[in-house]
Amino acid sequence: MTGLSNATLHTLPPEVITPAYDRKSVSAGIAHIGVGNFHRAHQALYADHLLKRSGQMDWGILGIGIRHGRREEARAEAFRKQDGLFTLTEFAPDDTSTVRAVGSIVHYVSCVGGYEPIIAHLADPAIRIVSLTITEGGYYVDGDGKFQIDDPFIADDLKRDVPESAFGLVTEALRRRRESGAGPFTVLSCDNLQHNGRVAQTAFCGFAEARDASLGAWIRQNVSFPSCMVDRIAPSVTNEDIERLDKASGVADLMPVYSEDFTQWVIEDKFCAGRPEFEAVGVQMTDNVEPYEQVKLRMLNAGHSVLAFSGLMMGYRKVDEAMGDAHIVSLLENFLNDDVTPLLSPPSDVNLSAYAALVLRRFRNHAVGDQLERIASDSFSKLPVFLGQTVRELLGAGRDTHREAFVLACWAECERGRDGKGGSVEISEPTATDEQLALFKDDNLLAVLELPIFEGWETGNHQTFREAFRRYRSDLREKGPAQVIASL
Numbered sequence: 001m002t003g004l005s006n007a008t009l010h011t012l013p014p015e016v017i018t019p020a021y022d023r024k025s026v027s028a029g030i031a032h033i034g035v036g037n038f039h040r041a042h043q044a045l046y047a048d049h050l051l052k053r054s055g056q057m058d059w060g061i062l063g064i065g066i067r068h069g070r071r072e073e074a075r076a077e078a079f080r081k082q083d084g085l086f087t088l089t090e091f092a093p094d095d096t097s098t099v100r101a102v103g104s105i106v107h108y109v110s111c112v113g114g115y116e117p118i119i120a121h122l123a124d125p126a127i128r129i130v131s132l133t134i135t136e137g138g139y140y141v142d143g144d145g146k147f148q149i150d151d152p153f154i155a156d157d158l159k160r161d162v163p164e165s166a167f168g169l170v171t172e173a174l175r176r177r178r179e180s181g182a183g184p185f186t187v188l189s190c191d192n193l194q195h196n197g198r199v200a201q202t203a204f205c206g207f208a209e210a211r212d213a214s215l216g217a218w219i220r221q222n223v224s225f226p227s228c229m230v231d232r233i234a235p236s237v238t239n240e241d242i243e244r245l246d247k248a249s250g251v252a253d254l255m256p257v258y259s260e261d262f263t264q265w266v267i268e269d270k271f272c273a274g275r276p277e278f279e280a281v282g283v284q285m286t287d288n289v290e291p292y293e294q295v296k297l298r299m300l301n302a303g304h305s306v307l308a309f310s311g312l313m314m315g316y317r318k319v320d321e322a323m324g325d326a327h328i329v330s331l332l333e334n335f336l337n338d339d340v341t342p343l344l345s346p347p348s349d350v351n352l353s354a355y356a357a358l359v360l361r362r363f364r365n366h367a368v369g370d371q372l373e374r375i376a377s378d379s380f381s382k383l384p385v386f387l388g389q390t391v392r393e394l395l396g397a398g399r400d401t402h403r404e405a406f407v408l409a410c411w412a413e414c415e416r417g418r419d420g421k422g423g424s425v426e427i428s429e430p431t432a433t434d435e436q437l438a439l440f441k442d443d444n445l446l447a448v449l450e451l452p453i454f455e456g457w458e459t460g461n462h463q464t465f466r467e468a469f470r471r472y473r474s475d476l477r478e479k480g481p482a483q484v485i486a487s488l
């Protein structure tokens with residue numbers, strides 16, 4: 001197998017698509033914080049397409065890693081050895097695939113080498129967009145839309161001379177740019193959140209204001225924070241996946257990624273320091289992202305949660321396995337078509353029944369083999385975004401919520417670490433405290449509904465919903481998930 005680097009690009013197997021541009025002539029205009037699988041399978045691919053176009057060579061990506069740990073060390077090492085190159089395999093539902101060596105990440109700076117160099121890179125006037133994938137829970141903005149300056153991680157970072165959080169690094173770089181006259185850059189959140197631009201603005205301005213009021217005011221006035229909707233399923237990559245992908249591509253890639261063939265990116269056209277020709281590579285530019293976001297978060301992502309919690313309870317571990325279960329599929333179809341669709345006001349170019357059908361088709365993509373535990377993880381950040389509004393609106397309209405009560409009952413049972421068949425389930429909850437996690441083991445089956453993540457769902461006043469949730473939890477234990485799901 002051939003290793004991956006600039007020097008080997010021309011020797012890769014002919015099936016591997018290689019960058020159709022001269023990487024040496026590309027410079028970074030976008031700095032991206034959080035270069036995980038999703039970024040590499042989504043934004044980095046759009047940038048790869050852009051770089052093929054004339055006049056776009058200064059829109060390469062500078063990757064930035066800010067979270068210390070073994071994973072970061074390995075990533076930094078792989079980026080160094082491979083000159084920022086990695087392979088992306090895109091699988092279609094009919095099992096066909098394409099592999100490409102993505103060349104858009106032209107430089108990588110890791111916190112392994114300290115935080116000061118990161119700030120220096122961000123302060124470079126060549127950088128005109130700073131994009132982020134720091135996870136849904138990574139913004140420290142509470143349910144009331146306030147930045148949590150008292151959170152110990154943030155409070156510590158506010159005291160540091162050289163900050164380490166995304167907020168500290170970006171605001172310090174902006175301070176230097178204000179002083180040097182380099183001017184602002186756009187901050188583009190690519191996390192799967194409602195109003196991600198507004199959330200990012202709250203977080204970055206909140207941090208800057210707590211540090212220096214005049215800098216905060218300057219950022220508020222000069223930096224733009226567009227919202228965007230991002231969509232592409234990119235599973236976690238295990239060591240076995242690396243072996244499998246490398247064997248299939250014939251490239252000995254240290255960090256291959258894979259994804260479905262579907263992709264979508266809708267961006268609010270609000271860039272304070274220029275932007276690439278996004279529309280030329282299939283990005284939808286708009287002045288209102290919200291209706292797209294609503295459809296995606298409340299159908300695709302919420303659909304994923306429905307599948308993950310009911311599927312895990314039934315003993316499945318992969319999305320396509322769960323999609324082989326007729327009861328789960330009808331739960332999902334009814335959830336999408338009967339519960340969510342009537343609540344949405346989609347953009348004029350989106351047909352909701354076609355969208356629901358597409359969601360099912362995407363989930364059936366066998367080759368993607370997405371992990372239910374990946375989707376279930378970080379539910380403390382995800383559930384309020386994906387399901388909260390739907391439950392509140394259904395309850396407010398006096399409509400049926402038995403499917404939502406069932407899915408949440410499955411969630412609560414999975415959080416105890418066991419599926420309904422006795423297998424162990426591992427759901428990582430980076431933002432939950434031990435005390436909160438202990439609630440799942442409480443004898444009072446309703447106790448978890450008091451968690452702060454349910455603020456604003458209005459479940460407290462709805463006896464029918466609470467009773468259904470309690471009953472499903474006890475039935476899942478006593479009768480088993482197969483019988484309960486068949487009776488829905």
Ligand code: CS2
Nearest residue numbers: 192230231232233301304375
């Ligand atoms: C998934 C998403 O983690 C989840 O909850 O639903 O990661 C999903 O795969 C992406 O948002 C697809 O765009």
